[in-house]
Amino acid sequence: MKYLALLRKEIRECLPWVLLAAGILFIFGFQIVIQPTTFPYYPDDEAKEEIDPFYLFRWSSLSGAGSILLFLSLCLGAAFSIRQFWFPSFTRTWTFLLHRNITRTAVFFVKITAAVLGFALSLLSLWTLLFLYSVFAVDYSPPPMPHVWLEGLFLISQGLVVYFASSLSSVLTAKWYTTRLFPVIFVFMSLYFCFYPKTPALNFLCTGLSMLILALPLWQEFRNRQF
Amino acid sequence: MNDFVLQTFQLTKYYHKTPALDHLNLCVPKGCVYGLLGRNGSGKTTAIKLILGLLAPTAGRAEVFGHPSDNLPPSLRSRIGYITEGHHLERWMTIRELEHFQKAFYPDQWDRRFFAEMLDYFELSPKRKIKTLSNGQRAQVNLALTLAANPELLIMDDPMLGLDAAVRRQFLEGMVHLIQKEGRTILFSSHILSDVERVADRIAVIDKGVLRADCTLEEFRMQIRKYLFEFPQPNIPVDTLPGLIYSKRNQQMLEATVVKTPEEAIYEWARRHQAAVEPVPMSIEDQFIEFTGPKQARKLFSWEMPV
Numbered sequence: 185m186k187y188l189a190l191l192r193k194e195i196r197e198c199l200p201w202v203l204l205a206a207g208i209l210f211i212f213g214f215q216i217v218i219q220p221t222t223f224p225y226y227p228d229d230e231a232k233e234e235i236d237p238f239y240l241f242r243w244s245s246l247s248g249a250g251s252i253l254l255f256l257s258l259c260l261g262a263a264f265s266i267r268q269f270w271f272p273s274f275t276r277t278w279t280f281l282l283h284r285n286i287t288r289t290a291v292f293f294v295k296i297t298a299a300v301l302g303f304a305l306s307l308l309s310l311w312t313l314l315f316l317y318s319v320f321a322v323d324y325s326p327p328p329m330p331h332v333w334l335e336g337l338f339l340i341s342q343g344l345v346v347y348f349a350s351s352l353s354s355v356l357t358a359k360w361y362t363t364r365l366f367p368v369i370f371v372f373m374s375l376y377f378c379f380y381p382k383t384p385a386l387n388f389l390c391t392g393l394s395m396l397i398l399a400l401p402l403w404q405e406f407r408n409r410q411f
Numbered sequence: 412m413n414d415f416v417l418q419t420f421q422l423t424k425y426y427h428k429t430p431a432l433d434h435l436n437l438c439v440p441k442g443c444v445y446g447l448l449g450r451n452g453s454g455k456t457t458a459i460k461l462i463l464g465l466l467a468p469t470a471g472r473a474e475v476f477g478h479p480s481d482n483l484p485p486s487l488r489s490r491i492g493y494i495t496e497g498h499h500l501e502r503w504m505t506i507r508e509l510e511h512f513q514k515a516f517y518p519d520q521w522d523r524r525f526f527a528e529m530l531d532y533f534e535l536s537p538k539r540k541i542k543t544l545s546n547g548q549r550a551q552v553n554l555a556l557t558l559a560a561n562p563e564l565l566i567m568d569d570p571m572l573g574l575d576a577a578v579r580r581q582f583l584e585g586m587v588h589l590i591q592k593e594g595r596t597i598l599f600s601s602h603i604l605s606d607v608e609r610v611a612d613r614i615a616v617i618d619k620g621v622l623r624a625d626c627t628l629e630e631f632r633m634q635i636r637k638y639l640f641e642f643p644q645p646n647i648p649v650d651t652l653p654g655l656i657y658s659k660r661n662q663q664m665l666e667a668t669v670v671k672t673p674e675e676a677i678y679e680w681a682r683r684h685q686a687a688v689e690p691v692p693m694s695i696e697d698q699f700i701e702f703t704g705p706k707q708a709r710k711l712f713s714w715e716m717p718v
Contacts, residue, residue, distance in 0.1 A: 189516070196503075275502065276495075279495050279499075280500060283491075284485070285486060285488050408467075410466045
């Protein structure tokens with residue numbers, strides 16, 4: 185019951201951002217999907233042997249929505265982390281939250297769950313809708329391949345990397361130009377490395393590793409932080 | 412197993428190189444209303460946060476219900492109510508939402524009727540959002556939320572700060588509600604002496620992180636006294652007055668506050684210096700201010716109350 189109450193509170197706090205991101209993706213995503221694709225043709229001499237995970241993307245009407253999805257995902261990651269980890273310091277509500285019959289680890293995982301649910305409710309559900317719409321309803325451009333949906337998932341997961349980095353920066357108490365800057369630098373590096381590999385599996389692996397590298401010190405810092 | 416709900420052992424906290432709390436030894440017995448007194452920045456909040464495990468000590472330790480406070484298990488924390496300075500609550504919630512949120516953590520202890528009664532008493536509608544409440548009303552909601560969870564130990568950090576006299580009175584009455592329940596213990600910090608006087612059984616005075624007194628309120632009142640001396644000549648040998656903590660001179664007159672000095676010793680000292688002496692009544696506020704006064708005012712201070 186207490187976990188549910190906490191989860192409800194966390195989701196409620198993130199809800200304005202969830203709705204905003206979903207609204208933007210809905211409006212702009214569908215506008216892009218219902219328009220004919222602008223890059224339907226690739227000459228044979230440009231065909232590459234290696235697989236470009238975003239290559240097939242360009243063939244579908246979903247292509248333009250990808251950049252919006254990535255942008256929204258990064259913004260949402262930062263917004264969630266600011267609301268969940270920075271704002272309580274600003275409003276001094278940490279002690280109200282933490283002095284309860286619940287462990288800090290539980291509070292931490294409930295926050296993460298709320299953020300993941302926030303991503304799922306806003307971006308992933310809308311992305312899935314857009315994908316299904318372009319597969320079944322759009323008839324003037326080739327339907328996207330199934331793995332395009334996974335590519336969207338990959339873009340959304342970049343938002344989670346930003347979420348962990350920004351959260352870590354929020355809970356670190358050192359001066360901004362020392363350790364607080366580490367997550368910010370790391371996230372730029374990690375975004376580069378996550379996009380660099382040419383196979384989706386490696387993309388996801390890099391993303392997972394980045395999340396782990398950021399989430400572990402975040403968890404440790406949150407458990408030991410003095411409030 | 413002893414009867415102390417809360418104990419600290421040489422509890423020390425440094426912020427970088429600045430001492431905030433210095434070797435604090437405190438024992439709060441069960442059923443006691445304990446007032447933690449001190450000026451701003453004396454270390455009261457630090458002491459409370461260390462006791463609750465929200466801060467890590469530099470040295471020493473604290474125990475609550477016999478359990479080290481740096482690792483209080485959730486089950487034990489549900490027996491402790493904590494009211495913070497400033498009454499910072501989730502501003503977007505309504506009082507009703509806040510009640511449901513709080514209730515979820517204390518399903519077996521939650522006293523719904525009591526909470527409703529408290530809201531009625533404070534004339535607060537449960538539909539109101541926290542952000543629309545004044546500081547005093549937030550304090551009332553915070554008190555109702557904390558007391559409705561039936562804590563065995565209530566710890567409050569300067570809960571009356573910034574509240575007007577009427578709200579403070581209501582707040583204190585709310586505290587009395589809890590005190591009336593058998594075996595409940597309260598530790599609260601304050602620098603409003605009249606409030607402490609109204610409810611506290613025992614007080615601890617912290618000054619610049621050091622515990623300077625730990626006694627009953629009556630003992631504190633008895634041990635700090637003020638006298639007015641009139642000397643035949645203006646050259647007053649004030650340094651030799653036993654237990655002196657504060658003095659004000661004006662020509663041949665001396666107003667002096669002393670700590671734990673028997674009346675006979677004062678009269679004997681006055682007789683030796685051919686001075687006329689009479690006791691001056693002191694409010695507890697005067698006693699506190701002069702006891703914890705600025706260092707310059709008590710540079711002759713050489714005596715500490717036994718802890």
